[in-house]
Amino acid sequence: MTVTTAAPLDRAEQDDLSQKIGQAVNKKLRIHVNVKKELIGGILLRVGDKLYDATIAGKLAGFRQEIKAGK
Numbered sequence: 001m002t003v004t005t006a007a008p009l010d011r012a013e014q015d016d017l018s019q020k021i022g023q024a025v026n027k028k029l030r031i032h033v034n035v036k037k038e039l040i041g042g043i044l045l046r047v048g049d050k051l052y053d054a055t056i057a058g059k060l061a062g063f064r065q066e067i068k069a070g071k
Contacts, residue, residue, distance in 0.1 A: 004034040004044040006055070021047060 001021060003009070018031040025047060042055035
């Protein structure tokens with residue numbers, strides 16, 4: 001599992017996240033953490049071939065696309 005956040009996660013946060021996501025997918029996961037300040041906040045999570053974007057930058061990009069599409 002790869003986790004990307006805007007700010008570093010401490011060891012307890014990494015362990016907690018790995019445990020909770022592991023339970024959700026019914027697997028024991030190893031966590032790899034990246035920090036990208038341009039995400040502004042939130043979390044980008046890759047588990048296998050699935051990508052979950054719960055970042056502020058991702059939400060803003062979605063809003064930008066909706067505005068361009070006239071929604």
